[in-house]
Amino acid sequence: MFPHIPYHPVSFTETESIERSKSFLDYMKRRRSLRFFSDQPVPKEVIENIIMTASTAPSGAHKQPWTFCVVGDPAIKSKIKEAAEDEERESYSGRMSEEWLHDLAPLGTDWHKPFLEIAPWLIVVFKKAYELEGGEKRKCYYVSESVGIACGFLLSAIHNAGLVSLTHTPSPMNFLQKILDRPENERPFLLVPVGYPAEGATVPDLRRKSLEEVSVWW
Numbered sequence: 355m356f357p358h359i360p361y362h363p364v365s366f367t368e369t370e371s372i373e374r375s376k377s378f379l380d381y382m383k384r385r386r387s388l389r390f391f392s393d394q395p396v397p398k399e400v401i402e403n404i405i406m407t408a409s410t411a412p413s414g415a416h417k418q419p420w421t422f423c424v425v426g427d428p429a430i431k432s433k434i435k436e437a438a439e440d441e442e443r444e445s446y447s448g449r450m451s452e453e454w455l456h457d458l459a460p461l462g463t464d465w466h467k468p469f470l471e472i473a474p475w476l477i478v479v480f481k482k483a484y485e486l487e488g489g490e491k492r493k494c495y496y497v498s499e500s501v502g503i504a505c506g507f508l509l510s511a512i513h514n515a516g517l518v519s520l521t522h523t524p525s526p527m528n529f530l531q532k533i534l535d536r537p538e539n540e541r542p543f544l545l546v547p548v549g550y551p552a553e554g555a556t557v558p559d560l561r562r563k564s565l566e567e568v569s570v571w572w
């Protein structure tokens with residue numbers, strides 16, 4: 355068992371709490387998924403801090419079942435772009451259902467993924483289906499939930515640093531396991547290009563659901 359140590363709470367007055375929750379909401383409302391990146395470099399230290407923020411996420415039995423593969427090497431980025439576009443070309447020209455294509459039409463996406471070469475960093479998040487400790491298999495729990503939460507923290511940390519990202523899920527994405535030479539217990543979960551927006555970048559004019567639409571209270 356882990357020994358217990360005192361918890362040092364962060365404590366705010368009610369007024370401070372209201373103000374902080376409101377200003378965090380206002381800041382998070384400005385987060386958008388970007389498809390147009392600048393090639394402006396981003397310091398490695400920022401990416402390190404972002405990853406360590408993601409890694410503060412809670413996880414089943416505290417297994418921390420994630421690996422963040424960080425790609426800044428242009429040759430590897432190109433390999434990933436080529437492989438992702440190969441899959442996406444197939445998907446857009448037959449693998450995705452009519453309904454799916456119809457739902458995506460307002461976003462204007464297609465198989466071209468230039469941002470995979472342009473963004474200075476690609477963070478490829480892997481989930482650990484199980485742990486491999488000295489060749490021995492150990493179970494992980496609630497892996498998708500844990501890694502999903504870590505990815506939420508990751509996106510918030512990226513936004514907090516004034517950077518932009520895209521949650522990209524080329525499908526299928528097992529090519530990432532091969533290109534990045536990951537062990538067999540790791541499965542690609544999410545591909546996140548990170549950087550600055552291109553000059554004049556645009557985003558779709560989306561509307562977010564209201565509190566009434568997303569919550570039920572008793």
Ligand code: IYR
Nearest residue numbers: 442458463464522523524525
């Ligand atoms: N993976 C494809 C298709 C795609 C799917 C969903 I769901 C999106 O919200 C956006 C795109 C692509 O990246 O283009």
